[in-house]
Amino acid sequence: MSAYAGDVAALARKDLLLELRSRDTVPAMLLFVVSALTIFHFALPSGSSARAETGLLWIAIVFTALLGLTRAFAAEREQSLLDGLVLAPCDRSAIWLGKTIGVTLFLVLAELVALPAFALFFHPLSWELVAAVALADVGIAAIGTLLAAIAAASRARELLLPLLFLPLAIPVVIGGVGASIAANPGSFLAFLGLYDGVFAILSWASFEYVVTE
């Protein structure tokens, strides 16, 4: 098990190092989410409710995640690194876990900017919202990494990923918006936790089938 953890840590570190050197993904995500929030300010008529603003924040989060996910396997594909990773003497699910950790960190970085910007532009944040965003990040990264690997094998990569991802993200949005505005956020947070658990296990178990030739 410790060898497994070592593999995962090495793979996640590789992704973070790559990002640190190339600075491809995270700056783009930051810029995107701030632009999206600016657009939402103009899309909402003045006097819109805080509930509508919160809903739009969730749209921004999902699409920012999508932006990051389309790049998740870009380096692997361009240098056909994935074959090498699959051949490496480690469990294939470790590739998924390492990549998921990397994607989650990118998302958290984007939201460290997005949430304060949202509070500044619109209205203050509640702790339920922050908790829901944290839970949603895990689910989005878990499922998004697997779908990005699936989409990377197809011809229409960048086109296919949103199509595959958005229907599966609907429950995340329901849970997230519910936790942010409902009177009893507990059940929605529990639902998000359940979603994370179920889909993380499923992705972890099925990743091997997606990457092997």
Place this chain on the structure above:
Amino acid sequence: MLAFYWAPEDADQGFSQKIFYIHVPIALTAYAGFGWGAWKALRLLWTGERRYDLESYTAVHIGVIFGLLTLVTGSIWAKISWGHWWTWGERQLVLFLILFLFYSSYFMLRYSTEPGPRRQRNSAVYALFGVVLIPVSFLAVRIAGTILHPTIFTHEGADLPWQMLVCFLVSLGGMLALAGTLYQVELAGKRADGSLRELRELLA
């Protein structure tokens, strides 16, 4: 059909309630198609046998057709019962919309991946995700329904008179038989297609 003449009319909804005998069996048949497709997908991942790919694909195909019919009949029912073609308050319909979007993406995935073992496995994994998505989004739509849409329609109680139940079961059996037949026909067609293509490649 038996349902139209024999089943007692619903006190609230009158004649329009009879679409219940079509709409609900179609919905259940769609679930059966998705479930069967996921089962075949699981078998594919398990055994790696090629024939499960086509079976899974065909089952999902049938499921999507019945899912679309569910949306249409549900929408007609909603129009008659509540006066709107679409109500976000009707949880089953919302769930079917999510599933319909999901399984339409399944087709996009199949069409944009080169045929081969990679496509078989990717589609199988996606089909498995679908069958997990059904209960998850059911739960999501349910908890959202209690808060975002406070009106809850509880007209489908389990306390049906026995004539209604008989009609319902007959319709359900009929729909499942229809789906089963379509599945066999479609599968035979697709298999013939596949062997024809192999033959042509051999000849070329």
